[in-house]
Amino acid sequence: MISLQNVEKVYQTTSIETVALDGINLEVQQGEFLSIMGPSGCGKSTLLNIMGLLDEPSAGDVILNGSKITGYSNKQLARFRNQNIGFIFQSYHLINDLKVIDNVELPLLYRNMSRKERYDLSVEALTKVGLKNRIDHFPNQLSGGQRQRVAIARAIVGKPTIILADEPTGNLDSRMGNEIMDILLKLNEEEGTTIVMVTHDESMALKTHRLARLFDGTWVEEKAFQH
Amino acid sequence: MVPGSKKRLFNTKSFDQFILTQFIISSIMIRNYIKLTWKVLGRNKFFTFISLFGISLTIGILLVVASLFDNMVNPSYPEENRARSLHLMNLKLEDGQGASWIDDATPYFINDFVSKLETPEAVGMVSKPEKHICLSFVGNNKLKLDLRYANQAFWDIYTFDFIEGGPFQQSNVDNRDLVAVISKKTRDEYFGVNQSAVGKMINTDYDRFRVIGVVEDVAKSQTVTYGDLFVPYTTAKGGLDSKHFLGEYIGILMAARKRDVKKMETEYQALIDRLDIPAPTESWQKNLKIFTSETLTLMESIAINIFWGDQKESAARNLRLLIVIAILLFLLLPALNLVNLNASRIFERSSEVGVRKAFGATPKTLMVQFIVENIILTLIGGLIGLLLAFCILQVVESAEFFQNASLGINYRVFVFGLLLSTFFGVMSGVLPARRMSKLNIVNALNGKIV
Ligand SMILES: Nc1ncnc2c1ncn2[C@@H]1O[C@H](COP(=O)(O)OP(=O)(O)O)[C@@H](O)[C@H]1O
Ligand SMILES: [Mg+2]
Numbered sequence: 001m002i003s004l005q006n007v008e009k010v011y012q013t014t015s016i017e018t019v020a021l022d023g024i025n026l027e028v029q030q031g032e033f034l035s036i037m038g039p040s041g042c043g044k045s046t047l048l049n050i051m052g053l054l055d056e057p058s059a060g061d062v063i064l065n066g067s068k069i070t071g072y073s074n075k076q077l078a079r080f081r082n083q084n085i086g087f088i089f090q091s092y093h094l095i096n097d098l099k100v101i102d103n104v105e106l107p108l109l110y111r112n113m114s115r116k117e118r119y120d121l122s123v124e125a126l127t128k129v130g131l132k133n134r135i136d137h138f139p140n141q142l143s144g145g146q147r148q149r150v151a152i153a154r155a156i157v158g159k160p161t162i163i164l165a166d167e168p169t170g171n172l173d174s175r176m177g178n179e180i181m182d183i184l185l186k187l188n189e190e191e192g193t194t195i196v197m198v199t200h201d202e203s204m205a206l207k208t209h210r211l212a213r214l215f216d217g218t219w220v221e222e223k224a225f226q227h
Numbered sequence: 228m229v230p231g232s233k234k235r236l237f238n239t240k241s242f243d244q245f246i247l248t249q250f251i252i253s254s255i256m257i258r259n260y261i262k263l264t265w266k267v268l269g270r271n272k273f274f275t276f277i278s279l280f281g282i283s284l285t286i287g288i289l290l291v292v293a294s295l296f297d298n299m300v301n302p303s304y305p306e307e308n309r310a311r312s313l314h315l316m317n318l319k320l321e322d323g324q325g326a327s328w329i330d331d332a333t334p335y336f337i338n339d340f341v342s343k344l345e346t347p348e349a350v351g352m353v354s355k356p357e358k359h360i361c362l363s364f365v366g367n368n369k370l371k372l373d374l375r376y377a378n379q380a381f382w383d384i385y386t387f388d389f390i391e392g393g394p395f396q397q398s399n400v401d402n403r404d405l406v407a408v409i410s411k412k413t414r415d416e417y418f419g420v421n422q423s424a425v426g427k428m429i430n431t432d433y434d435r436f437r438v439i440g441v442v443e444d445v446a447k448s449q450t451v452t453y454g455d456l457f458v459p460y461t462t463a464k465g466g467l468d469s470k471h472f473l474g475e476y477i478g479i480l481m482a483a484r485k486r487d488v489k490k491m492e493t494e495y496q497a498l499i500d501r502l503d504i505p506a507p508t509e510s511w512q513k514n515l516k517i518f519t520s521e522t523l524t525l526m527e528s529i530a531i532n533i534f535w536g537d538q539k540e541s542a543a544r545n546l547r548l549l550i551v552i553a554i555l556l557f558l559l560l561p562a563l564n565l566v567n568l569n570a571s572r573i574f575e576r577s578s579e580v581g582v583r584k585a586f587g588a589t590p591k592t593l594m595v596q597f598i599v600e601n602i603i604l605t606l607i608g609g610l611i612g613l614l615l616a617f618c619i620l621q622v623v624e625s626a627e628f629f630q631n632a633s634l635g636i637n638y639r640v641f642v643f644g645l646l647l648s649t650f651f652g653v654m655s656g657v658l659p660a661r662r663m664s665k666l667n668i669v670n671a672l673n674g675k676i677v
Contacts (some may be wrong), residue, residue: 054585054668075589082587093582093672097271109259110587154586 001194002028002051002162007060009046020046022217031192035205038214044198045166051196052085052164053077065161082110086155088165092147094139100150101135107158125153129183145176152183165197169204181207260599267600274572281568282608287615289557289647294620294640299529305385305445305452311485312384313492313522315478321517331355333474334460334467340498341478346491351381351479356450358475361431365417372413374433376460384481385452392425392440400459407436408457414441434462451477471505471512492522565655569601573659580663581671590664597663601656602649609648
């Protein structure tokens with residue numbers, strides 16, 4: 001499903017060179033829920049961005065759903081993301097001046113889809129996260145947990161096979177965090193969506209299938225859990 | 228599919244199908260762009276208002292300038308045929324030793340030579356403005372009337388609106404009838420506001436004329452057609468029997484079509500070249516050797532009006548330069564300003580750009596989105612600007628110099644405004660949109676726009 005082979009990422013700034021990822025190999029199976037932990041600045045976000053085709057590796061290959069991504073044009077990348085990947089960010093990244101429903105339907109705008117189809121799918125996604133009755137609200141009228149649920153609805157509205165979540169509960173208290181986690185677990189269980197999640201919260205990681213620890217751009221530990 | 232478009236270049240069904248699909252896809256896209264724009268503009272109402280304010284003001288002022296310019300280069304009532312006409316000027320006689328005489332033409336020159344030219348459809352003449360100020364009395368009030376002597380063709384060339392009556396005919400000219408066409412202003416002052424005047428007599432210290440027509444007023448800035456009283460030139464007291472060239476009459480040549488103007492000019496110059504200078508009848512006419520004359524096209528006459536005292540060629544050159552500078556100042560600066568305005572409007576949204584790209588917007592889609600947004604914004608701004616310009620022009624119109632000029636927003640100015648708005652929309656959208664659409668996604672998400 002997701003395969004990274006010798007992925008390196010080096011950030012070149014004026015004077016210093018930062019090696020964010022140093023020869024990363026990773027295999028994520030279809031339907032797997034992987035969590036990634038590690039101290040701040042160890043390269044977790046960089047890894048997730050490369051997996052999600054938001055950023056290019058300095059070296060190495062990314063293979064998603066059996067396609068080797070290297071050499072794709074911007075347009076091909078955009079189309080691939082649109083069809084296959086849903087993103088969830090720590091700070092939600094909702095568009096504040098758009099209503100909840102318009103935020104959720106955003107990925108569908110870049111498919112050729114009728115207005116009605118888009119609306120129906122968006123309502124369906126919002127129902128799954130329990131926010132059906134909030135479609136006409138604006139993000140700033142919602143709590144943090146609710147906002148993140150809108151972001152999840154946006155990530156799943158296009159029925160992607162992969163969800164990438166970068167510290168989705170990082171800004172939330174534990175009760176709200178657990179709500180979010182439950183939604184992700186349910187999504188993984190019922191729809192078989194492959195999920196890769198970066199987290200700082202060990203208790204969250206324990207609920208997933210596998211935990212991988214990153215330190216200074218390389219793997220240091222890997223644990224699988226039986227539930 | 229458009230009927231009949233088949234089997235032209237690509238006689239294959241699949242090609243038609245392809246075009247059809249492309250067409251449907253792009254029309255869906257455009258609808259989405261427009262809807263999205265509504266949402267975006269409705270979002271940050273304050274910023275939208277500020278943008279619109281700037282755009283409206285810019286376009287409003289440009290439209291006022293355009294309207295004034297339009298009024299200048301497309302003289303309206305009654306000079307609608309100016310573009311296919313030439314005005315004669317600078318009839319010049321020289322003795323070859325440094326002495327020269329410059330003036331307008333005599334009826335003899337116009338009737339016996341210019342009227343014989345083949346290209347002109349009509350050859351008109353009218354005496355200079357402010358040459359014959361005649362006096363008239365209404366009770367104890369003294370009226371100063373600018374009297375213009377004209378021939379019959381004058382009425383064919385200029386499209387005067389007659390409130391009542393009509394122009395004088397060739398027979399009136401031939402018979403030296405004391406008839407007059409008067410302006411509305413003259414009628415109102417002499418006969419009373421909105422009183423019928425045709426058939427009544429108007430007394431002046433020149434002659435006593437019978438009014439046969441009343442025309443709408445002409446702005447004083449239109450020196451050839453402005454006047455209070457138009458009468459047959461044959462009723463003039465002097466200058467009629469001169470057999471020389473220089474006199475007080477402005478000659479007007481009108482071609483059937485605009486593209487014949489050049490030919491008309493050539494034919495006129497050929498006439499000037501072959502004319503012999505008439506035998507002197509007055510002392511100053513002795514020893515004259517050289518006769519030259521010029522014609523003025525519309526642009527040239529505008530040019531020499533602006534650049535007084537210049538030769539027509541250099542004046543026209545200066546006018547072109549002036550237009551370029553004006554365009555730079557009036558188009559480029561506001562455009563840059565709008566680029567700036569829109570850039571900050573667009574750059575504000577870098578995190579949104581990141582999100583949209585992450586979820587599948589291509590650089591091209593985003594670019595088009597931003598440009599459509601900008602065009603719609605500027606079009607709305609343009610519309611408000613149009614209203615603004617309309618109001619300003621109402622005020623300008625009441626100023627002395629433009630008295631009687633109709634400065635309204637005509638279709639030319641309207642189209643100009645439309646093009647202008649689109650131009651600004653594209654111009655001010657493309658650069659920031661390009662930059663945004665090329666933004667690295669991760670940076671965009673983090674709000675870094677470098
Ligand atoms: N755009 C960038 N330019 C330069 N260095 C960067 C950039 N993004 C991240 N880095 C560096 O790469 C390393 C990994 O960053 P990141 O992946 O964000 O870590 P994490 O998400 O684990 O906190 C850090 O040292 C960070 O400073
Ligand atoms: Mg991070």
